[in-house]
Amino acid sequence: MNDRNGLKWNREETILALDLYLTIPYIQITKSNLEVIKLAKLLGRTPASVYMKVCNIASNDPLIKAKNQSALSNSSKLDKKVFDEFSCNLEDLAYNVANILKNNYSNDGYLPKELGEMPDGLYKETIVKQRIGQVYFRNAILKIYRNQCCVTGINTTELLIASHIKPWKDSDEHTERTNPCNGLCLNAFHDRAFDKGLITFDSEFKMVISSKLENCFMDDNTKRWLKSYKGVTLHFPESFAPAREFMQYHNDTIFLG
Known part of the structure; x- marks a missing residue:
């Protein structure tokens, strides 16, 4: 990925940052976390930049606010918009993440295998989203607990x-x-x-x-x-x-x- 340090985060990158917030426990989100480093390499950004973005997204979570943890206070309008759009619907989030990675990063290692197995058309999208969403929900619940x-x-x-x-x-x-x-x-x-x-x-x-x-x-x-x-x-x-x-x-x- 080309170097994007210093450039504004776009919607697709912000969605991937929200995905990361749901992938690892909040307490483990650090600049040295391997998943943070992995996403940073994928996006062409520094681990510090990814860490700050995830913390900014976390500041939209009421529980983080209530705990007065170290979420940063300079969350952007885009951070809030993406959080509000997907935080109540992990099925849509998971499906969007899969398609962003497939279409923008050609990183098949991130993709659920169902994407390549289902027939084309509306049936494919509906069933794939449900399957991905169910798996994603389980993984997210186990991680946040x-x-x-x-x-x-x-x-x-x-x-x-x-x-x-x-x-x-x-x-x-x-x-x-x-x-x-x-x-x-x-x-x-x-x-x-x-x-x-x-x-x-x-x-x-x-x-x-x-x-x-x-x-x-x-x-x-x-x-x-x-x-x-x-x-x-x-x-x-x-x-x-x-x-x-x-x-x-x-x-x-x-x-x-």
């Missing part, structure tokens, strides 16, 4: 699931289905219990256990383990906090009480 269950802290990725707070089937495809604020990183047991309405989290994100689960038969050790999380606040991610409106939907519609 630092590959740890938000209840137990378990970090075995084979046991972790990107759970939708408001179910996929009930979610708006443009603003909710792949919105990272509609996701929790849960272990397989708590994911299943959450999905079936046997547990939820209240307005303060403390775990509530359904009486149906509390009163079912289980051995004493399992019951003590299960109840040890009752009233415990979930571990928040580093960015894209779970949204109260999604949790309220889960409480009202999914939770069995």
